[in-house]
Amino acid sequence: MTTSTQGLHLDxxxxxxxxxxxxxxxxxxxxxxxxxxxxxxxEAVFGSWAxxxxxxxxxxxxxxxxxxxxxxxxxxxxxxxxxIATHFLVGGVAAYPSTTFxxxxxxxxxxxxxxxxxxxxxxLLTVTPPASAYIGPTMxxxxxxxxxxxxxxxxxxxxxxxxxxxxxxxxMGIVGIAWGKGGTFPNIYLVAVWWALALGWCAWAGxxxxxxxxxxxxxxxxxxxxxxxxxxxxxxxGSQGTIHVGRQIAGGLLVIALVAGAAVPLTNLYGPWYSRIxxxxxxxxxxxxxxxxxxxxxxxxxNVDLKEDTLIHVDGLPExxxxxxxxxxxxxxxxxxxxxxxxxxxxxxxxxxxxLPQHKPVExxxxxxxxxxxxxxxxxxxxxxxxxxxxxxxxxTSASGTQATAQATTLQxxxxxxxxxxxxxxxxxxxxxxxxxxxxESMIVPIWSDGQLSGTHAVPYTGGDTSVPDEIRExxxxxxxxxxxxxxxxxxIERHLKEKGFYENAxxxxxxxxxxxxxxxxxxxxxxxxxxxxxxxxxxxxxxHSLGMNARVVMGAYPNDSKGxxxxxxxxxxxxxxxxxxxxxxxxxxxxxxxxxxxPITEETRPRSVPRPQVLQPPEPxxxxxxxxxxxxxxxxxxxDDSRLKIPWGVIATGSGVLALLTVPLLAIxxxxxxxxxxxxxxxxxxxxxxSWDEVVDLAxxxxxxxxxxxxxxxxxxxxxxxPLWPASAAKPGSMSNAQWYQxxxxxxxxxxxxxxxxxxxxxxxxxxxxxADESWQIxxxxxxxxxxxxxxxxxIRRALSVTSLSARYRQKHGAxxxxxxxxxxxxxxxxxxx
Numbered sequence: 029m030t031t032s033t034q035g036l037h038l039d040x041x042x043x044x045x046x047x048x049x050x051x052x053x054x055x056x057x058x059x060x061x062x063x064x065x066x067x068x069x070x071e072a073v074f075g076s077w078a079x080x081x082x083x084x085x086x087x088x089x090x091x092x093x094x095x096x097x098x099x100x101x102x103x104x105x106x107x108x109x110x111x112i113a114t115h116f117l118v119g120g121v122a123a124y125p126s127t128t129f130x131x132x133x134x135x136x137x138x139x140x141x142x143x144x145x146x147x148x149x150x151x152l153l154t155v156t157p158p159a160s161a162y163i164g165p166t167m168x169x170x171x172x173x174x175x176x177x178x179x180x181x182x183x184x185x186x187x188x189x190x191x192x193x194x195x196x197x198x199x200m201g202i203v204g205i206a207w208g209k210g211g212t213f214p215n216i217y218l219v220a221v222w223w224a225l226a227l228g229w230c231a232w233a234g235x236x237x238x239x240x241x242x243x244x245x246x247x248x249x250x251x252x253x254x255x256x257x258x259x260x261x262x263x264x265x266g267s268q269g270t271i272h273v274g275r276q277i278a279g280g281l282l283v284i285a286l287v288a289g290a291a292v293p294l295t296n297l298y299g300p301w302y303s304r305i306x307x308x309x310x311x312x313x314x315x316x317x318x319x320x321x322x323x324x325x326x327x328x329x330x331n332v333d334l335k336e337d338t339l340i341h342v343d344g345l346p347e348x349x350x351x352x353x354x355x356x357x358x359x360x361x362x363x364x365x366x367x368x369x370x371x372x373x374x375x376x377x378x379x380x381x382x383x384l385p386q387h388k389p390v391e392x393x394x395x396x397x398x399x400x401x402x403x404x405x406x407x408x409x410x411x412x413x414x415x416x417x418x419x420x421x422x423x424x425t426s427a428s429g430t431q432a433t434a435q436a437t438t439l440q441x442x443x444x445x446x447x448x449x450x451x452x453x454x455x456x457x458x459x460x461x462x463x464x465x466x467x468x469e470s471m472i473v474p475i476w477s478d479g480q481l482s483g484t485h486a487v488p489y490t491g492g493d494t495s496v497p498d499e500i501r502e503x504x505x506x507x508x509x510x511x512x513x514x515x516x517x518x519x520x521i522e523r524h525l526k527e528k529g530f531y532e533n534a535x536x537x538x539x540x541x542x543x544x545x546x547x548x549x550x551x552x553x554x555x556x557x558x559x560x561x562x563x564x565x566x567x568x569x570x571x572x573h574s575l576g577m578n579a580r581v582v583m584g585a586y587p588n589d590s591k592g593x594x595x596x597x598x599x600x601x602x603x604x605x606x607x608x609x610x611x612x613x614x615x616x617x618x619x620x621x622x623x624x625x626x627x628p629i630t631e632e633t634r635p636r637s638v639p640r641p642q643v644l645q646p647p648e649p650x651x652x653x654x655x656x657x658x659x660x661x662x663x664x665x666x667x668x669d670d671s672r673l674k675i676p677w678g679v680i681a682t683g684s685g686v687l688a689l690l691t692v693p694l695l696a697i698x699x700x701x702x703x704x705x706x707x708x709x710x711x712x713x714x715x716x717x718x719x720s721w722d723e724v725v726d727l728a729x730x731x732x733x734x735x736x737x738x739x740x741x742x743x744x745x746x747x748x749x750x751x752p753l754w755p756a757s758a759a760k761p762g763s764m765s766n767a768q769w770y771q772x773x774x775x776x777x778x779x780x781x782x783x784x785x786x787x788x789x790x791x792x793x794x795x796x797x798x799x800x801a802d803e804s805w806q807i808x809x810x811x812x813x814x815x816x817x818x819x820x821x822x823x824x825i826r827r828a829l830s831v832t833s834l835s836a837r838y839r840q841k842h843g844a845x846x847x848x849x850x851x852x853x854x855x856x857x858x859x860x861x862x863x
């Protein structure tokens with residue numbers, strides 16, 4: 029026996045099944061409670077409430093659109109359209125409020141809302157937290173919250189699937205963790221509370237459905253007598269128990285406790301729960317600065333060629349502070365460069381925004397705000413002072429407004445920072461002349477005295493120098509053998525180079541630029557040690573490396589008087605020095621370069637001058653003209669000269685893509701019409717005759733004439749004859765009429781003749797001849813030519829690209845337009861729902 033009672037289907041043999049009707053709207057309150065922890069997860073990687081704002085707004089908007097879609101019974105297309113409209117209307121305020129105009133989306137907002145749907149997922153993984161310093165990544169919490177809450181709301185309100193609705197909530201939390209900060213660990217108590225809420229939510233929804241179906245009753249002791257009489261024997265095989273709320277809650281808590289007690293030990297057996305690996309730890313590729321030339325390669329250019337030119341202007345430079353341009357810590361036999369990421373203590377250059385990763389400030393540090401302006405600097409390097417916490421690029425005052433804003437945005441988007449090296453660069457530093465203007469806030473570390481460093485040990489060097497001459501190692505051992513302690517050894521090497529060496533930056537055989545292995549070897553083996561900042565700093569760093577001390581070379585600039593304030597740093601103020609890392613203290617500065625006025629001694633023995641008697645010499649014979657080789661150029665025809673015109677492949681590709689998007693639909697229309705005409709004309713004679721009439725009707729439709737489908741061919745033909753499309757086809761006045769057209773076939777208008785031939789092929793029963801089809805199609809060609817000759821060029825183009833005839837034929841075949849067919853097929857996406 030089978031009984032149905034208020035949505036409850038009972039079967040004496042199979043038990044019961046509750047119909048899947050939607051749950052009430054107030055069940056969304058439970059969803060909000062489940063979404064709150066997942067919203068908070070997205071805040072950790074952003075900070076400044078940016079992630080919380082975007083995720084919370086996305087959840088609120090998604091739940092609202094889901095409720096409206098269920099209330100108004102929207103189909104799939106309408107629901108998706110509402111979701112897209114919400115994305116563009118609310119997404120700007122939620123994700124990119126700085127780009128809106130009083131909350132209204134601007135062109136910049138709309139551009140970000142389109143592009144960042146794709147690019148924000150990668151950007152959030154490749155930037156350094158806090159991600160609120162960037163504009164793009166906030167799309168991730170907004171879009172995740174919008175989609176997950178929308179799906180969860182539909183599952184609850186339309187399908188009544190409370191358990192399935194927990195899945196999109198969990199997906200939002202998983203996204204927040206996977207795209208979150210590395211080095212964090214999960215709070216097991218918060219996770220347990222969330223799962224308890226999820227289980228309680230599922231139990232609450234399930235019990236509500238059972239009560240609404242009349243399967244259970246909520247009473248204090250036994251089952252209600254009337255309810256028992258009503259249900260009777262029909263509830264056998266189903267639930268006949270009584271709901272005791274307190275007992276049920278206690279039982280649920282007991283189950284949760286048992287599950288948690290078993291899950292936590294198993295989790296510890298699988299792996300430590302206090303560590304977490306996120307996508308950032310797996311896919312974040314640090315920038316390899318080795319792809320750029322070493323900053324030292326430009327030292328001689330700054331120091332000699334741009335000696336009097338201002339390279340860096342600093343407003344607010346602290347007294348004694350130095351401007352850092354580039355940092356090098358590894359030698360490859362040719363120059364001092366940077367280790368590749370992962371090989372040394374540095375994690376490499378990490379993509380950052382205006383806010384840089386924060387570190388615990390060294391005791392005694394002071395904060396300073398500065399503005400810097402650079403000019404003529406080579407390479408991607410961004411000069412900094414101290415340990416910066418923010419770097420904000422300003423608009424270049426020498427450029428126009430729009431161009432200046434674009435330059436500042438471009439430089440900010442390409443900013444990278446190496447926390448270990450304390451150096452910055454911008455991969456998009458392509459401004460002509462290396463001009464940059466930016467503001468920075470930094471912590472200025474105090475200069476350590478030898479008394480403060482005494483008793484400390486240098487951090488061991490773990491880098492990978494290659495091709496280091498043996499003479500450097502022997503020299504370091506010899507000069508530091510008598511000293512005790514790392515500081516004393518480093519000072520001994522610094523003192524020897526500074527006192528015994530000579531400074532020279534002229535490009536002559538004794539002071540060649542660069543730090544190749546042979547150049548450093550000759551420097552040590554010569555009677556006079558001659559070089560500039562580049563050679564002396566590299567030489568000392570390699571000596572300290574050979575002694576096992578972690579040292580690096582820094583190229584930067586500072587004024588000779590060490591005074592602060594507003595300073596112009598010229599090319600002559602560019603220097604290179606050495607920094608050594610001491611345990612528990614930090615980096616100490618060493619200056620091994622001799623004073624610039626300490627020039628090498630150039631004593632040369634000159635021969636005594638002995639006067640010769642003046643004798644009149646005979647004139648020398650004339651020389652034969654030398655045979656000069658033909659004038660040729662060393663530059664081949666395929667030379668990669670920068671002065672040659674470069675092909676803008678990016679512009680060409682973009683233009684080609686846009687052109688393809690515009691032309692492909694137009695070409696598709698022309699091809700469809702051409703194939704339709706050939707198919708009709710190449711058919712068997714009977715089909716070719718009916719196809720000729722169809723072609724006439726399609727020509728009229730594309731020209732703007734409405735041909736009713738309930739008219740016969742000949743009625744439609746007479747209508748077309750009276751239209752202005754083919755005035756030459758009209759019959760002569762008085763020669764015939766619509767009632768007697770069949771008596772004067774040879775004088776009939778051409779559209780009528782084509783319609784009559786099609787009717788004859790359809791209804792006469794006689795076999796049509798190929799000659800008849802050719803004659804009918806010849807008339808069609810005449811009508812088509814006449815249409816073109818009586819219209820302007822623009823009208824001809826519009827008619828050729830019109831889709832009216834294609835759409836009308838599709839409606840005749842399928843009973844609706846293409847969009848209507850798609851809507852009809854997708855009209856009922858939720859098959860389990862009952863109104």
